[in-house]
Amino acid sequence: MKVLCIAQQKGGVCKTTTALSLSAAWALGGRRVLMVDVDPQANLTRNILDYESLGSDISQIYAGKLHLADAVTPTGSKNLFLVPARTALNRVENLERSLSAYTTLRREIPKLGEDYDYVVLDTPPSLGLFTVSALLAATHVLVPVQPTFFCQEGLGDLNQTIVEARENNASLVSVRYFMTLFDKRTVISQELAGLLRARLGKSLFSAMIRKNIAVEESQYAQKTIFDYAPKSPGAEDYRILAKEVAAWLENAS
Numbered sequence: 001m002k003v004l005c006i007a008q009q010k011g012g013v014c015k016t017t018t019a020l021s022l023s024a025a026w027a028l029g030g031r032r033v034l035m036v037d038v039d040p041q042a043n044l045t046r047n048i049l050d051y052e053s054l055g056s057d058i059s060q061i062y063a064g065k066l067h068l069a070d071a072v073t074p075t076g077s078k079n080l081f082l083v084p085a086r087t088a089l090n091r092v093e094n095l096e097r098s099l100s101a102y103t104t105l106r107r108e109i110p111k112l113g114e115d116y117d118y119v120v121l122d123t124p125p126s127l128g129l130f131t132v133s134a135l136l137a138a139t140h141v142l143v144p145v146q147p148t149f150f151c152q153e154g155l156g157d158l159n160q161t162i163v164e165a166r167e168n169n170a171s172l173v174s175v176r177y178f179m180t181l182f183d184k185r186t187v188i189s190q191e192l193a194g195l196l197r198a199r200l201g202k203s204l205f206s207a208m209i210r211k212n213i214a215v216e217e218s219q220y221a222q223k224t225i226f227d228y229a230p231k232s233p234g235a236e237d238y239r240i241l242a243k244e245v246a247a248w249l250e251n252a253s
């Protein structure tokens with residue numbers, strides 16, 4: 001079972017959109033995919049489930065009251081499942097001080113056995129407990145990078161956190177990046193894309209996600225991009241990225 005953690009401490013760089021879109025693409029292709037919402041903002045959960053009528057959620061797992069498998073919720077799409085989050089996750093008592101919270105996912109995910117081909121972890125815009133606990137459970141880390149003036153600033157801190165996670169997680173085999181919110185009409189986007197390519201080399205996927213309003217609209221419609229606008233540039237880009245990322249998950253080192 002491959003465990004993909006989508007991480008980047010900047011907000012608004014498409015972590016959640018990517019968690020959902022890659023998972024949906026793989027589920028459509030016949031893979032069994034479990035998404036885990038590890039973000040107290042619960043955006044992934046709201047994108048795909050009715051937030052008002054959730055059952056169990058990830059906060060009970062961090063609190064040690066449930067096993068991960070007990071909170072798996074069907075999404076209405078075939079092969080696609082979610083462990084939802086509630087904003088209550090932020091209030092689980094003493095969580096930051098609980099050492100075992102850091103290893104919750106690392107202990108719980110292997111208990112799923114081979115029920116899923118891919119587990120996809122969506123993380124918050126920070127390098128705190130939730131992101132670290134996801135990195136400690138991951139086999140692969142995928143980092144979205146937006147070609148903006150500040151985009152390279154946070155990558156050093158993120159790298160350092162990943163290096164430390166790796167020292168404590170022998171299963172973490174590989175880290176890759178992809179470019180997102182790319183606007184090919186602007187010179188600055190083109191130039192920064194070149195700089196990123198030079199800095200990241202082969203660890204930057206060649207597939208990139210263009211800015212596309214249909215992606216944003218699909219969230220309001222609470223649908224995946226493939227259900228909402230299957231012919232949109234957003235759907236096209238995510239289909240290509242999903243193929244590239246799956247090949248990496250299957251072969252990577």
Ligand SMILES: Nc1ncnc2c1ncn2[C@@H]1O[C@H](COP(=O)(O)OP(=O)(O)O)[C@@H](O)[C@H]1O
Pocket residue numbers: 010011012013014015016017018043125181209210211212213215216217219234
């Ligand atoms: N390809 C895209 N084109 C335009 N808007 C996008 C695209 N991908 C995501 N968005 C929008 O950008 C915002 C941030 O995306 P999100 O996935 O929530 O980021 P994060 O999880 O990193 O904070 C959302 O409003 C989303 O709808």
Ligand SMILES: [Mg+2]
Pocket residue numbers: 015016017039043044123124
């Ligand atoms: Mg998010």
